[in-house]
Amino acid sequence: MTDHSAPDTFAQRVLRWFDQHGRKHLPWQQNQTPYRVWVSEIMLQQTQVATVLDYYERFMARFPDVATLATAAQDEVLHLWTGLGYYSRARNLHRCAQTVVEHHQGQFPVDDVDAMCALPGIGRSTAGAIIALSTGQRATILDGNVKRVLTRYHAIEGWPAQPKIERQLWAKAEAHTPDSRVGDYTQAMMDLGATLCTRRRPTCTCCPLQMDCAAYHQGLVDQLPTPKPKKTIPERSTCMPLVTLPDGHVLLKQRPAEGIWGGLWSLPEFESSAEMHHWLAWKWATAPAQALSRVSHTFTHFKLQIHPWLAPLNVSGQPTTTEGWRWYHPQKPDSIGLAAPVKKLLESLHQPQQLSLTESE
DNA sequence: AAGGCGTGGGC
DNA sequence: TGCCCAAGCCT
Numbered sequence: 001m002t003d004h005s006a007p008d009t010f011a012q013r014v015l016r017w018f019d020q021h022g023r024k025h026l027p028w029q030q031n032q033t034p035y036r037v038w039v040s041e042i043m044l045q046q047t048q049v050a051t052v053l054d055y056y057e058r059f060m061a062r063f064p065d066v067a068t069l070a071t072a073a074q075d076e077v078l079h080l081w082t083g084l085g086y087y088s089r090a091r092n093l094h095r096c097a098q099t100v101v102e103h104h105q106g107q108f109p110v111d112d113v114d115a116m117c118a119l120p121g122i123g124r125s126t127a128g129a130i131i132a133l134s135t136g137q138r139a140t141i142l143d144g145n146v147k148r149v150l151t152r153y154h155a156i157e158g159w160p161a162q163p164k165i166e167r168q169l170w171a172k173a174e175a176h177t178p179d180s181r182v183g184d185y186t187q188a189m190m191d192l193g194a195t196l197c198t199r200r201r202p203t204c205t206c207c208p209l210q211m212d213c214a215a216y217h218q219g220l221v222d223q224l225p226t227p228k229p230k231k232t233i234p235e236r237s238t239c240m241p242l243v244t245l246p247d248g249h250v251l252l253k254q255r256p257a258e259g260i261w262g263g264l265w266s267l268p269e270f271e272s273s274a275e276m277h278h279w280l281a282w283k284w285a286t287a288p289a290q291a292l293s294r295v296s297h298t299f300t301h302f303k304l305q306i307h308p309w310l311a312p313l314n315v316s317g318q319p320t321t322t323e324g325w326r327w328y329h330p331q332k333p334d335s336i337g338l339a340a341p342v343k344k345l346l347e348s349l350h351q352p353q354q355l356s357l358t359e360s361e
Numbered sequence: 362a363a364g365g366c367g368t369g370g371g372c
Numbered sequence: 373t374g375c376c377c378a379a380g381c382c383t
Contacts, residue, residue: 044379051369051378085367088382123381143379161380163362190379199377200371227376231364260366298374300366340368 010153010209011178011185017208018188021195027056029187034108034134035066038096041126042089049194055084066106069097078263078337087262087337092121110135124170132186140177141186142170145193150176151225152197155214159226233298237305239276240267240342241289242349244312249327250346255339260299264337265328267308267345276309286311297341308345 008016023029026049028040039059043052059080063069069077074094081090096119100108108130109115116127124142131139147160150172158165178185196203202221204210215221243251252265270276273291280286289309297304313319318327328334330346338346 041379046366046378046380047368048370048378083368085369086380088366089380092381121381125380129379141379144377145379194379230375262366297368299368301364 009178010176013208014188014192015178015181015185018184018191021206022184022188022191023195027053027060032134032183034110034130036060037130037134038108038122038126039063039093041129042093042121043084045089045126046086047084051084055080066097066100066108069094070101073335074263075337076335079335082264082338082343083340085340087264089121090337091257091263095120096122108134111137113139129186132182134183136181136183138177138179138182139186140170140173141189142166142173143190143193145190145197146173148193148199148225149189149197149209152202152215152221153209153213155218155220155224157224157226159228161228233300233302235303235305237271237307239270239273239307239309240345241270241276241280241309241311242267242292242345243280243284243286244310244349245315245318245327246313247329248331248350249318249329250349251321252326252328252336252342254324254326261339264339264342265326266339266342273307273309280311284311284313286313292345295341295345306341306345 028036077090077094110131113127116122128139128141131137147169150169151160154172196207204216210216215224253268255261255264255266257263289311292308295306
């Protein structure tokens, strides 16, 4: 005989809510193979679902399986990542595919959390998500959604990324993870955080955890999770010449493999306009370059003021380039990764009305 | 342990 | 405009 007086567990309430209100039609929820789940989890790191949708479809169409990805050129992988940001994700994704093919017979080691965590770009939470979602084996995640739900449910104060707080959260997350329906539970926790337990204006009235949510009862919902301590970011400035040929090709330079925009193609950079003019005169003997209006680009840890300059070349044919340099035609784009503001600048080249000149630097 | 690492959106 | 954030990982 069933014990009707037994109270629902945390997981049971979350799962019941999921059955009625959870998301079940996202592209990566169909045919949940380790590969498909993995690609989605990497794309979704620090990135919202709405942004990922188009990237995911294009990526899966071009790289339907791990073997195809493993043999691709890095330029092409970065091409399909252009605009998504955090490009180490793409570089690690590519390396990870090669590792899976070479050392795991083309199969993700989903029966071994530690082996999953050892793969490039896969940390503890992503490993848990891939295992739970693609195999249903018991595994725990602790992503931004779960952190938000748990800091509120348990009224845990302190910035969640702080190691001491994160340890507490992992313990809670592990404790709540059920033994069955782990895949649904994992998706449910992310859905709860993404649709109800949101950063601003959470919908507590619809929440299956409201009855014993500590933050709700203590009136702390709006204070949690504790925000990241803010720091002022420095500002940098750079000059970027658009060295163009009469046929529309533009000179690009590849970024170093590591660091900001690692492996992407960008415009040449100079710390000052004097340095840039010197280089232009020495290398290309162009007519005086013309300043375009400044472009401001904010990264996580610094703000960049880009000073683009128009530097047309009067030569026929394409001057030869060396390793790490190439001529690129915005109307016949190659499959290479481009930094977002560079891509926009190149697109503005053939939109004369958007190409604003300026007298000052 | 704290900082590097992108971009677009909401307000 | 500026600020804060959004399914983290790596060193």
